[in-house]
Amino acid sequence: MVIMKKMWKNNQARRSVSQLLMAVVAILLLGYLSSFVYFRLDLTADKRYTLSEPTRSLLKDLDKQVFIRVYLEGDMPIGLKRMRRSIKEMLDEMRVVAGSRLAYDFVNPSEEKDARLRQEFHNSLMEKGLKPVDVVESKQEGGTDTRRVFPGVIIHYGSKNIAVNLLSNNPVLSSEENLNQSLQALEYKLMHAISSLVADTVKKVAFVEGHGELGYLDVLDITDELARYYEVYRGFIDTQSPNLDEYAVVIVARPTGKFTEEEKFILDQYIMNGGKVLWLIDAVTVNRDSLSTGETTLALVNETNLEDMLFRYGARVNPVLFKDLQCALIPVNTAPAGEQPRFVPAPWPYYPLLAPRKDHPITRNLNFIKAEYSGTIDTVGTSQAVRKTVLLVSSRYARLVRVPSFISLRQIDEKPVQEEYNQSFQTVSLLMEGKFQSVFTHRMTGKYALPPGKTFREQSLPTAMIVVADGDLIRNEVRGRGSNPHPLPLGYDRYMQQTFGNKDFLMNAVNYLTDDAGLMPLRVRELRLLLLDRARIMESGTFWKTCNLVAPVLLVVLFGVLVNIIRKRKYGRPEKFG
Incomplete structure (x- = not known):
């Protein structure tokens, strides 16, 4: 009976290992296949990740490739990093519809080490219509650091190109609200420029x-x-x-x-x-x-x-x-x-x-x-x-x-x-x-x-x-x-x-x-700006920071304990033979 009990346990162990290996292989295979397919389900209330029908129609009808160069790369404030991420997500959504007829890349306009060459490149961007924004940040060792960023894109279509500035600058609004307005207008600005470039005749x-x-x-x-x-x-x-x-x-x-x-x-x-x-x-x-x-x-x-x-x-x-x-x-x-x-x-x-x-x-x-x-x-x-x-x-x-x-x-x-x-x-x-x-x-x-x-x-x-x-x-x-x-x-x-x-x-x-493509309604698209309650942050910020640090660790420990208990109950129960 002891031998049969050991054989039963060994079979169960092998079966568990096999199931684990099959699950790992399935996950790896699914991950590999998903790298070739861009898919996302938009569950947001304001459908911020869903392209409008005029946009989809325009992208499907492209005759040749539209290339978008985004000059928002490198070291930048958190707000502009969020904007960069949103631009990339928007372009990825567009590329799903347009396929190979839309391509993009991100360029750091300030990566040139030589100051003279860097300034010449900045001047060329401004001549094309991009507006720079000078960002001033405090250094840890004291003083300030000023960096020039270009929150915009240049869209190329054949021999034609057009510069599009993406960052709103309404002086009566906070930086968070300006950023949110910029994200709201993102689809409209990109598609209006593309619509102008691909038109057979210029109005x-x-x-x-x-x-x-x-x-x-x-x-x-x-x-x-x-x-x-x-x-x-x-x-x-x-x-x-x-x-x-x-x-x-x-x-x-x-x-x-x-x-x-x-x-x-x-x-x-x-x-x-x-x-x-x-x-x-x-x-x-x-x-x-x-x-x-x-x-x-x-x-x-x-x-x-x-x-x-x-x-x-x-x-x-x-x-x-x-x-x-x-x-x-x-x-x-x-x-x-x-x-x-x-x-x-x-x-x-x-x-x-x-x-x-x-x-x-x-x-x-x-x-x-x-x-x-x-x-x-x-x-x-x-x-x-x-x-x-x-x-x-x-x-x-x-x-x-x-x-x-x-x-x-x-x-x-x-x-x-x-x-x-x-x-x-x-x-x-x-x-x-x-x-x-x-x-x-x-x-x-x-x-x-x-x-x-x-x-x-x-x-x-x-x-x-x-x-x-x-x-x-x-x-x-x-x-x-x-x-x-x-x-x-x-x-x-x-x-x-x-x-x-x-x-x-x-x-x-x-x-x-002149809006024949029906793009203007995109300007009234509203993304809710979910701002943090600063007064509440001051009052209970330490508590929530501690929870964010400790809670994940406790969940992992709790999960490990539960798994151990389940395994003992499943595999540690003695079998009784007549």
């Missing part, structure tokens, strides 16, 4: 001239940004042979003269045939030169002859100004007469900081938008065929100013009475989408020229337009006008030392109007 955008609109230098910064994705033109409206249909978007940027009826007819029929327009209209004109010399100026109505068109489409740009306690700064000369000028920045209520709508693809996650001598917009009409969305508004503390009205920098010395600033949330920008009625319906139009093959339309095809009641919203400052002009970045305020969201707003507006 055209035109600035209208001939009515005192802003000049080339005044809109140079936004023109350069648009030129990365579109062909940008400037020109007059040809009333003899209309040719607007070739443009995806027409921009009317702060006209100060009147449009003729023939020009309006051409614009109207361009819209009726599905054309998109971005209107930036000053309904009131203010002489800035008089203000800069310390004099008083008179704000007057600016008549452009576009009022009836916009009214028919569903918007009225009111001939008023408004003052806002949430405002930017203006330099004021505080030196006594006869002395050297001494300029001090002071809040100027006529420079309102507009709040962007938080739940729309055009305005989501934008910084405040800086306006100058802005008007307001009312929606008019009850047509169900046109959907209207407010994009930009004033703050809660706004006050309307009727015109004509005198404006002087001496008004800065007047202490504002908050109770008077009670005309809250004035609309400054409006998106209108749908089918519009022509302003020339029931009018004699036979004398006006139409594009070849086109007939007069009373109702438009489905289209969209955006109206902004401030022409200066698109204007960049220019230093040194004359022989050596130097345009400043659009939205940059040298007195407040920050860049407002003007450029991003306008780029999003044009992208929205």
